[in-house]
Amino acid sequence: MSPSIEKNNNNNSSIARESITEQVTINEKLNLCFPLESLTQVRSDLINYSKINDKKLDQGLLSQLMIDDNLLCRYMKRRRGHIEPSVQFIIGALEWRHSLGLDKCSEETFPVELFSSGGLFILGHDNTGNTVLHIRVSHFYKIPELIGLVKQFVMFHMYKADEMGSRSFPLTGGWVLVFDCSNASLAQGDPEMLAFINSSLKNYFPAGQKYILIINLNWVLRAIKTLAFTWYPSAVKNRIKFISIKQVTDYIPLNELPDYLGGSVNCYRSIPKNCTTLETLRSNGSITLAQSAYDKIIKILTLVN
Structure with a gap:
């Protein structure tokens, strides 16, 4: 040479x-986990796609992704930072959120009856500071007339938990999902809803969901658990932990737990100001409910309270 x-x-x-x-x-x-050029390219591709598909996308989330590097990185983590797969993953999430109507949802969107049932709520943190979303399975019934509204309600709170977790852990996110199966019957074991939650976490959420606790899974629901496990890859299965109520404090401090799990918190049925009611949604045509169906739903919700 x-x-x-x-x-x-x-x-x-x-x-x-x-x-x-x-x-x-x-x-x-x-504090970026991927090269700045990669984020810039992903944003450019998303903008180009939105120019001809703007009516199909959640514009609120898209705008946030344009300015929030940590959020964009967490979505890109789901595809290991590879540009084209990341763009397609994010487009899928934007379109899905819009199709589900999440881009038009706020806490006031949902009826007071869903909040007061105490079946789903965000409460406190686990032992490492992750935000905790509780689902009390015994308080859920499969009501065909409300399935769309309940799906929105569940997803709205899952995304809210993700957002709250990211405040403590901007780079990684941090939230956990807790299913309490105590006293749940087969009527509350809804494979369709379980499949919906699984698909949503798998296909439309950024990185940040740390683990899932399933408490007191009884023999009635174990068949559904066996079915559900066929959907999960091994990496996801390792994040699902089946525990008894006595083991809950291995993950969540006692003073952060609701009373039905042995904790000291009894004010978890937080009802937002100005939220609507089932009767109002029925009256303005937002949901279609015959009087007999409405009476049945009110009776069920009264029982779980």
């Missing part, structure tokens, strides 16, 4: 090292 060629190669190597070092420094300063 001639001296001039060797000198050029050395200069090129030096420039490459400086470029890599500069990029690492930028990423460290911005």
Whole structure:
């Protein structure tokens, strides 16, 4: 090799090292888990897609992804930071959220009856600071007329838990899902809803869901558990923990637990101000309910209270 060629190669190597070092420094300063160029490219591809598909997308989430590097990184983590798979994953989430109507939901969207039932709520943190979303299976009944509304209600709170968890852990997110199966019967074991939750976590959520606790799974629901486990890859199965009520404090402090799990918190049925009612939704045509179906639902919700 001639001296001039060797000198050029050395200069090129030096420039490459400086470029890599500069990029690492930028990423460290911005706390990014992927190169800044990758985030820029993903955003550019999303903008191009939205120009011809804007009516199919959750515009609120899209706008947030344009300015929130940590949120974008958490979505990209679901596809290991690869640009094209990340873009397709995010587009899928944006379209799905819009089709489900989540982009138009707020706490006031949902009727007071769903909040007062105490079947689903966010409460406190686990032993490592992750936000905890509780689902009390015995308080859920499969009501065909409300299935769409209940799916929205569940997803709204799952995304809210994810958002709250990201405040404590901006880079990684941090929330957990707790299913209490105590006193649950086959009537509350809804494979369709379980499949919906599983599919949603798998296909539309950013990285950040840490683990799932299933408490007091009784023999009635074990058949559904066996079915559900056929849907999960081994990595997901390892995040699902079946425990008794006595083991809950291995994961969540006693003072962060609701009273029915042995904790000291009894004010978990938090009802937002100005939220609607089932009767109002029925009256304005948001949901279709015959009087007999409405009376049946009110009776069920009264029982779980």
